[in-house]
Amino acid sequence: MRIGFIGLGSMGSAIAKNLVESGHDVHVFNRSPERTESLRQAGANVAASPAQAAWLADVVFSMVADDAALTAVTRGETGIASGMRPGAIHISMSTISVAAARELADFHRQAGFGFVSAPVFGRPDAAAARKLFIMAAGADEHLKVAVPLLEQLGQSVGIVGTDPSHANLVKLIGNFMLSGIIEMLGEACAVAAKAGIEPSHLVELLTNTPFNSPAFRIYGSLIAKRQFQPAAFALPLGQKDNRLIMAAAEALGVPMPLANLVHDRFVTLRAQGYGAEHDWAAVGLCAQLDAGLGRMPEGV
Known part of the structure; x- marks a missing residue:
């Protein structure tokens, strides 16, 4: 063909x-x-x-x-x-x-x-x-x-x-769900680290339970290791998809509190200099920083 x-x-x-x-x-x-x-x-x-x-x-x-x-x-x-x-x-x-x-x-x-x-x-x-x-x-x-x-x-x-647009809506919904998993993993790693449990060990333990899925394994490892470069899915693209799902939801009259939280995470990271060279898994870093676990890396 x-x-x-x-x-x-x-x-x-x-x-x-x-x-x-x-x-x-x-x-x-x-x-x-x-x-x-x-x-x-x-x-x-x-x-x-x-x-x-x-x-x-x-x-x-x-x-x-x-x-x-x-x-x-x-x-x-x-x-x-x-x-x-x-x-x-x-x-x-x-x-x-x-x-x-x-x-x-x-x-x-x-x-x-x-x-x-x-x-x-x-x-x-x-x-x-x-x-x-x-x-x-x-x-x-x-x-x-x-x-x-x-x-x-x-x-x-x-x-x-x-309707072709419905495929795009499903994709945006899926990316919203992935962003929620990234935020969840960031918060989980923050709690574990504050208690003295190594985040990488936490991810290893939990991905051998019902959380054994590609999303938890891939993003959990990146967040636990704070390994956000090179970017497989660039942060600005994730931010763009967050805006698109919020716009679609607003047009349908559906509130999305979690999407709004993730929106603020993107804004925080971009204000600190994170950009196209960083993976959107960096959203998971914000919860750890909120918990006093280190500072935003310099020269990002």
Whole structure:
């Protein structure tokens, strides 16, 4: 199958490479051209624009940082839509707002293209190993094309429904739940440390109980060790997703006290100089600092 792929960050690069290795004719584009070289060496064709990557493609994937980036690579003279053939399908794997997903679904429908939202749960190592958990939503005829491709990229594909924006809402809900786990682990490690129990030992003990899940193991280890670099999921992206779930909840009339607490954690960390080079697991540091367990590291 001829596939366009837009966005070669740490996640996008791994996903695009898997599509190449699955035998597809993949045409890639990235705003920073140096990110395309490893894909070229793997067998992908490098395009000069999103439109060129989408030209004659059956399916175009995008994996970019936020609403603005997705709009930029989709619209305009060199955007995905200007290169897509009638009936082609755009699969957006980005974590974007519910409002943006609705707007893009309408835009594609009016232009005669298919649109499927398929955001993912998983870090770059999971993407490389085809172990992502993927949430997909779109019209049935578009999902029939998209799902077999998505199954080549992850360990499961959950079908959310026919409204693409619902897949994005489920992804935001999931990231909210992960942020709650990170806050919980930070508080748990603070209590343990104040009592003289080594946080890493606490995490080891509890992840051999009903808390034996990837989220508790991965984030528990990072928080206990205060190991927030390199970033597998950058702090500003986590902060962006926190804002998006709060906006979606407000629009639905749903209060989210825990999301507001996590919002303040993000603001605290950013004010102290934490940024894109830090993993969002650093949210778990705040509870420990509140408990008097050390100070914010200098020169972050």
